[in-house]
Amino acid sequence: MLAADAAAQAAGLRVGMTVTKALALVRDLVIEDADPAADAAALERLAVWMLQHFAPIVAADPPDGIVIDSTGADHLHGGEAAMLATIVAKLGGVGLRARTAIADTWSVAHALARFDARPSYVSRPGHAATDIAPLPIAALRLVPEGVDSLCVLGFTRVGDLLAQPRAPLALRFGPELGRRLDQAIGQIAEPIEPIRPRELIEVRRTFAEPIGAPETIARSIGRLVGQLCDALEQKGLGARRLDLICHRVDNRVQAVRAGTGLPLRDVKRMTRLLCDKIETIDPGFGIEVMTLTATMAEPLMPKQAVSTLVEEAVPDISDLIDLLANRVGEQKLYRVMPVASDVPERSVRHIPALAPETGADWPGRWPRPPRLLARAEPIDTVALLPDHPPVSFVWRGVRRRVKRADGPERIFGEWWKCDPELAAVRDYFRIEDDAGERYWVFRAGDGEDPLTGSQRWFLHGIFG
Amino acid sequence: MSDLTDRAVIAELQQHIERIEGPRGRARIVLPFGISEIDRRLPGGGLALGALHEVAGGGNGAVDGAAAGLFTAGIAARTRGKVLWCVTRPDLFAPALSQAGLQSDRVIYLDGGDEKTILVCFEEGLRHGGLGAVVAEVARLPMTASRRLQLAAEGSGTIGIALRRWRRQTEASDFGQPTAATTRWRVSVLPSTPLPVPGVGRPRWLVELIRCRAGESADFELEACDDTGHLHLPPDLVHGPGQAEGGRRSASA
Numbered sequence: 001m002l003a004a005d006a007a008a009q010a011a012g013l014r015v016g017m018t019v020t021k022a023l024a025l026v027r028d029l030v031i032e033d034a035d036p037a038a039d040a041a042a043l044e045r046l047a048v049w050m051l052q053h054f055a056p057i058v059a060a061d062p063p064d065g066i067v068i069d070s071t072g073a074d075h076l077h078g079g080e081a082a083m084l085a086t087i088v089a090k091l092g093g094v095g096l097r098a099r100t101a102i103a104d105t106w107s108v109a110h111a112l113a114r115f116d117a118r119p120s121y122v123s124r125p126g127h128a129a130t131d132i133a134p135l136p137i138a139a140l141r142l143v144p145e146g147v148d149s150l151c152v153l154g155f156t157r158v159g160d161l162l163a164q165p166r167a168p169l170a171l172r173f174g175p176e177l178g179r180r181l182d183q184a185i186g187q188i189a190e191p192i193e194p195i196r197p198r199e200l201i202e203v204r205r206t207f208a209e210p211i212g213a214p215e216t217i218a219r220s221i222g223r224l225v226g227q228l229c230d231a232l233e234q235k236g237l238g239a240r241r242l243d244l245i246c247h248r249v250d251n252r253v254q255a256v257r258a259g260t261g262l263p264l265r266d267v268k269r270m271t272r273l274l275c276d277k278i279e280t281i282d283p284g285f286g287i288e289v290m291t292l293t294a295t296m297a298e299p300l301m302p303k304q305a306v307s308t309l310v311e312e313a314v315p316d317i318s319d320l321i322d323l324l325a326n327r328v329g330e331q332k333l334y335r336v337m338p339v340a341s342d343v344p345e346r347s348v349r350h351i352p353a354l355a356p357e358t359g360a361d362w363p364g365r366w367p368r369p370p371r372l373l374a375r376a377e378p379i380d381t382v383a384l385l386p387d388h389p390p391v392s393f394v395w396r397g398v399r400r401r402v403k404r405a406d407g408p409e410r411i412f413g414e415w416w417k418c419d420p421e422l423a424a425v426r427d428y429f430r431i432e433d434d435a436g437e438r439y440w441v442f443r444a445g446d447g448e449d450p451l452t453g454s455q456r457w458f459l460h461g462i463f464g
Numbered sequence: 465m466s467d468l469t470d471r472a473v474i475a476e477l478q479q480h481i482e483r484i485e486g487p488r489g490r491a492r493i494v495l496p497f498g499i500s501e502i503d504r505r506l507p508g509g510g511l512a513l514g515a516l517h518e519v520a521g522g523g524n525g526a527v528d529g530a531a532a533g534l535f536t537a538g539i540a541a542r543t544r545g546k547v548l549w550c551v552t553r554p555d556l557f558a559p560a561l562s563q564a565g566l567q568s569d570r571v572i573y574l575d576g577g578d579e580k581t582i583l584v585c586f587e588e589g590l591r592h593g594g595l596g597a598v599v600a601e602v603a604r605l606p607m608t609a610s611r612r613l614q615l616a617a618e619g620s621g622t623i624g625i626a627l628r629r630w631r632r633q634t635e636a637s638d639f640g641q642p643t644a645a646t647t648r649w650r651v652s653v654l655p656s657t658p659l660p661v662p663g664v665g666r667p668r669w670l671v672e673l674i675r676c677r678a679g680e681s682a683d684f685e686l687e688a689c690d691d692t693g694h695l696h697l698p699p700d701l702v703h704g705p706g707q708a709e710g711g712r713r714s715a716s717a
Contacts, residue, residue, distance in 0.1 A: 315594030317546055324574060324585050332575040336558035336568055348558050357569040362559040364691065370533045370564075372557035404656065406664045432664050436655040437524060461557065464531035464653065464667060464688060 002034050048197050052296045056243035056255040057194045069192050073257050078331045084120045104128040107184035111139035129185045133159030140180045201294040203227040210249050210286020218275050224292040225270045238263025238300030247289040254281045260322045261354040263300040269319045321353045338362045342411045369440045369461030376458035386447025389429040395459050400433040425452040438463035507678045514621040515646035516614040520628035522652030526636035529629040531651045534564050536625050541565030541693030545596030548589040550574045550582045565693035583609050593620030601627045610643035648675035
């Protein structure tokens with residue numbers, strides 16, 4: 001028996017059991033032969049998918065893991081924690097339960113993902129040793145016999161080993177243990193050999209002399225982009241993701257990723273996108289090989305240019321959008337679309353900046369404030385119930401007398417979304433104080449029935 | 465006679481200054497407000513396209529920037545093409561912009577996080593030239609940054625509006641610092657137009673043109689943007705430049 005999920009473990013099955021014992025425990029067990037080759041191939045496919053969606057340097061970490069170098073790619077997903085959440089959510093969508101961790105070194109991330117209680121963990125930079133210290137010895141990726149013999153000697157945690165002098169350990173257990181410990185705390189580099197699927201469109205330049213100056217890198221990027229565009233043109237494709245990987249003389253790899261909103265095959269724009277990131281490349285003692293890959297490519301058809309005099313050319317801003325999106329992240333650049341909901345905070349949703357225009361708009365019958373507070377702030381009011389606006393209110397420590405008011409605009413809870421909203425009501429008022437400032441306040445409840453809300457008042461927005 | 469000579473001399477000097485300032489052919493194109501009282505005060509008869517403008521709120525508006533935001537949205541709505549709106553705080557409510565004439569399809573929001581990123585993206589947007597207007601909500605606008613933005617706007621012909629918005633009202637004194645912006649506006653809320661029945665009438669603003677390159681500063685009392693982004697003169701002021709009653713006031717009182 002080679003694997004056991006939560007259901008199997010609940011039934012008492014354990015990895016390493018014999019089939020007969022397992023059959024004795026669970027009567028109608030279906031037995032499948034293990035197929036390590038197919039598993040490895042599936043893991044490889046998953047790694048390729050990760051490569052296209054998350055980061056330029058990805059490798060399968062058999063038997064059950066994938067290692068990603070997230071440097072320079074996490075900002076496109078809104079930060080490290082958000083990137084892990086996206087990975088878990090996307091894998092969850094296809095029925096895979098993933099455990100993820102980000103750490104300084106491959107070893108620590110590998111250990112945290114498998115031996116930490118939290119399903120997603122983002123370690124702070126520079127804390128590799130403290131993160132791995134409380135984990136069991138098995139987290140070090142040693143051969144099982146090594147782990148057993150260390151346990152016999154009384155070592156249970158990685159921290160115990162880190163505190164020991166190295167020489168006796170090396171004498172007793174060979175160099176492997178010391179190497180794993182050094183890899184964990186980042187004293188020995190552990191390069192990731194990135195997967196390169198054969199169908200990827202990739203161009204490569206090798207330099208006779210290592211390069212390092214930004215101008216030289218920019219020139220090489222220009223040449224690589226030219227070659228890549230030729231290759232893309234032959235296949236009728238346009239790039240959606242561009243990965244520039246720089247191999248340094250000290251065997252480290254620096255990667256830059258750029259994404260585009262629409263398929264792109266334009267030398268100038270691609271060069272601009274990549275050259276924008278040159279400052280993030282640390283050339284160290286020099287770069288000897290640069291590869292440029294169109295990790296994700298989509299068909300790109302030639303487009304008809306404006307050919308009549310009446311038709312007006314719409315300025316193309318996709319290049320600007322790509323440039324900004326690569327700088328601040330794709331999620332940070334958006335358009336806002338209406339949602340059919342009367343609850344103000346639910347009436348907007350974000351869509352990609354280059355999504356096709358819909359022409360949809362909010363119903364404009366009621367004035368809406370240009371500033372909507374992220375969370376409605378409670379205010380103390382003097383108000384007649386049930387349907388009068390407040391006479392005065394205190395917001396952020398300042399008392400304001402209401403001079404004019406409009407309302408109520410009653411908004412009912414969306415009972416089809418969640419049960420507690422079945423009876424909920426909000427009564428919105430637009431009020432103006434004697435200085436002329438206009439606010440949007442609401443009462444949670446209809447002013448009579450306690451089922452409809454707490455009858456407390458909140459300030460939700462500020463009118464101009 | 466001497467009056468005519470003076471005028472000729474002044475015109476000649478103005479031409480000389482324009483030569484020094486460099487080619488500004490596109491910067492000459494203006495976006496009129498459609499209200500002769502305002503347009504008369506602005507050189508060229510409107511808000512210059514291809515230039516940087518500053519807008520801030522007065523009183524509490526320096527912090528929330530609600531009226532200033534709508535004023536800006538009204539200007540942006542009257543341009544053509546897409547609008548890039550860079551924000552640091554995600555409290556802008558898009559339906560209100562749509563009610564000021566700026567449809568949701570036209571606005572691309574950029575949540576920059578910090579001011580430095582916002583300024584970089586602001587400049588990038590201005591430099592591109594394909595956008596109708598670029599708006600950025602910033603607190604600090606140093607001279608160097610504003611100069612770069614102004615040059616970028618001049619080069620592309622896109623109007624740039626720096627919506628000045630501070631965290632605290634005390635920081636709003638920063639608005640007195642010089643920048644390279646072409647005009648500087650302050651928009652404060654006034655009590656709305658009185659209605660014969662209970663209710664809030666059309667919002668009114670005190671729009672102050674604090675600084676204007678090659679022009680003089682002025683105050684206007686106006687009614688807020690309608691659904692096409694146009695401001696209006698209050699009905700009781702249409703037939704004369706009557707002084708705004710009440711004038712400037714502190715909103716936090």
